[in-house]
Amino acid sequence: MKTAYVKIVDGPVVKATGMKDFQVREMVVVGEKKLIGEVISIDGDLGTIQVYEETEGLKRDEEIQSTGAPLSVKLGPGMVSNIFDGIQRPLKSIQDKHGNFMPEGIGLISLDQEKLWPVTFTVKKGDFVQEGQIFGTVPETDSMTHRLLIPMGVSGTIEEMVEEGSYNIEEVLLRVKDENDKVHEVKMAQEWPVRVPRPVKHRKATREILLTGQRVLDTFFPIAKGGTCAVPGGFGTGKTMTQHQIAKYCDADLIIYIGCGERGNEMTEVLEDFPNLVDPYTKQSLMNRTILIANTSNMPVAAREASIYTGVTMAEYFRDQGYDVALMADSTSRWAEALREISGRLEEMPAEEGYPAYLPSRVAGFYERAGSAETFSGKDGSVTLIGAVSPAGGDFSEPVTENTKRFVNVFLALDKNLAYARHYPAIQWMTSYSQYIADLKNYYELALDGDLVGLRNKCMDILHQEAKLNEIVLLVGEEVLPDDQRLLLAIARVLKVGFLQQNAFNKIDTFVPLEKQYNMLKTIDHLYEAGKKALSQKIPIRQIKNEDLFGKIINMKYNIENDDEEAFVHLSNEIDNFYEDLIKDNRG
Structure with missing residues (x-):
């Protein structure tokens, strides 16, 4: 076994001698306490190790031993509904054995090896199996069936297999002989290095929306399954709340939520709330299709950096089983801060604001692991990455936000003025965008009987015109504007309050199906066109902007059930009748 020796301890970074036979990214155990670490640089006989546990008390000349493998996660049954730390140690099991404080040197325990x-089985003795193929299933939770995969690099004929029954994750289920007569033992669990993306058979274009039930997302700034999304915003603008809503209501098969360096009280709230949430699709606990990775701001900074890779590797594993996975990272700014701290301790040349020069490539490397794919299992799966960004003071020009913006296709800019006005989700429609709208046009046309994209673009144009008119209104007041512009301002308000603003505490409004979103937008557009027609008949704008009628349109999100299409027909008729009567009265 390769052995090195501690020379300098600088926080989570350890300098060591005797490292010439080690490899970069190799996993090691450090000192008498057997602390877990990872080699991050080697220069001749000298090496640098980032340690994922508290290094206080570590002394000079303590031994460092190699594990012979890179930092890896164990992939198998027992992951779903579990809560891990940044290097996949199960927090609930550790609490049961050791109490509320995690002891040092407990090793890299992960999945329960005794359960x-x-x-x-979906195969039989004598079958030829290939890497990535599904060879059996396990009912992991009431909501998730775990599909057991032949490990990558293993192909051949099944020489032996056990009978169907109950086994733990370390028992050998199959013995596969390859073309070179080498026999491979296949278990339920397999390991994969976290910094290496899992391969796929064929990458596919994103053609399906990740439905969230949030109108501002599904209609105005859609996220595609297999897509990338950033949610930047200052303190208190609702980043965590937005991700919680997406996690609860999106139609992904599995949710992976990474609390990456967030405050302990925020992560505690997640850990307490998620087990009590009811999955709107299965009516069971949301945890039955959720994996939580808890890494708070007071944990070792190196583990914060690793937690992102731990989560995305788990996501790729379930994608390979043919599932659609949505991963929430809250927040990637804390991850970047970990990179900055480690880089500083390594005395690397800093770039902008002290971040390392390789920050853009690390951000790109993370988001590139998203995508839709045909997997080696013969099924289609996807990984959707949604990362919150926490720019100091809400300054979107800082390096993490700017570099993230380069590599994501959906940018949901949260606005503090909207948040302080209690407009949630506080997504600023003027600065947000989605590059998936053209790709999803066919999806919308198949799902709905109408042109949602064209209607959405028309409404966006109204909002852009309103922003320009507001500059004039601030100077001279609304009364000096022509009537058609005053009508546009009124419709823009209906769009903002009646459509873009959504109430997470209202049982009808918290989740809105795509069909209802389209009907709401059609009704608002119908109001606008009817108002313009009345204007052309010389009807005064004060009569067109009827408070009761406009109030009904705004409140339709609360008053019309999600599946009540007849109510929208009735509301459209009411609009027509109101303006027809108005025109008749003015003619008379």
Whole structure:
């Protein structure tokens, strides 16, 4: 076994001698406490190790031993509904054994190796199997069936296999002989290095929306399954709340939520709330299709950096089983701060605001692991990455936000003025964008009987015109504007309050199906066109902007059930009748 020795301890960074036989990214155990670390640089006989546990008390000349493998996660049954730290150690199991404080040197424990799982096989003895193929299933939770995969690099004929029954994750289920007569043992669990993306058979274009039930997302700034999304915003603008809503209501098969360096009280709220949330699709606990990775701001900074890779590797594994996975990272700014701190301790040349020069490539490398794919299992799966960004003071020009913007296709800019006005989600429609709208046009046309994209573009134009008119209104007041512009301002207000603003505490409004979103937008557009027609008949704008009628349109999000299409027909008729009567009265 390769052995090195501690020379200098600088926080999470350890300098060591005797490292010439080690490899970069190799996993090691450090000192008498067997602390977990990872080699990050080697220069001749000298090496640098980032340690994922508290290094206080570590002394000079303590031994460093190699594990012979890179930092990896164990992938198998027992992941779903579990809560891990940044390097996949199960927090609930550790609490049961050691109390509320995690002891040092407990090792890289991960999945329960003793629990028995009932296995149903989809192959038989003598079958030829290939890497990535599904060879069996395990009912992991009431909502998730775990599909067991042949490990990558293993192909051949099944020489031996056990009978169907209950086994733990370390028992050998299959023995596969390859073309070179080498026999591979296949278990339920397999390991994969976290910094290496899992391969796929074929990458596919994003053609399907990640439905969230949030109108501002599904209609105005859609996220595609297999897409990338950034949610930047200053303190208190609702980044975590937005991600919680997406996590609860999106139609992904599995949710992975990474609390990456967030405050302890925020992560505690997630850990307490998620097990009590009811999945709107299965009516069971949301945790039955959720994996939580808890890494708070007071944990070792190196583990914060690793937590992102731990989560995305888990996501890729379930994608390979044919599932659609949505990963929430809250927040990537804390991850970048970990990179900055480690870089500083390594005495690397800093770039803008002290961040390392390789920050853009690390951000790109993370978001590039998103995508839709045909997997080696023969199924289609996807990984959607949604990362919150926490720019200091809400300054979007800082390096993390700017570099993230380069590599994501959806940018949901949260605005503090909207948040302080209690407009949630506080997504600023003037600065946000989605590059998936053209790709999803066919999806909308198949899902809806109408042109939602064209209607959405028309409404966006109204909002842009309103922004320009508001500059004039601030100077001279609304009364000096022509009537058609005053009508546009009124419709823009209906769009903002009645459509873009959504109430997470209202049972009808918290989740809105795409069909209702389209009907709401059609009704607002119908109001606008009817108002313009009345204007052409010389009807005064004060009569067109009827407070009761406009109030009904704004409140339709609360008053019309999600599946009540007849109510929208009735509301459109009411609009027509009101303006027809108005025109008749003015003619009389």
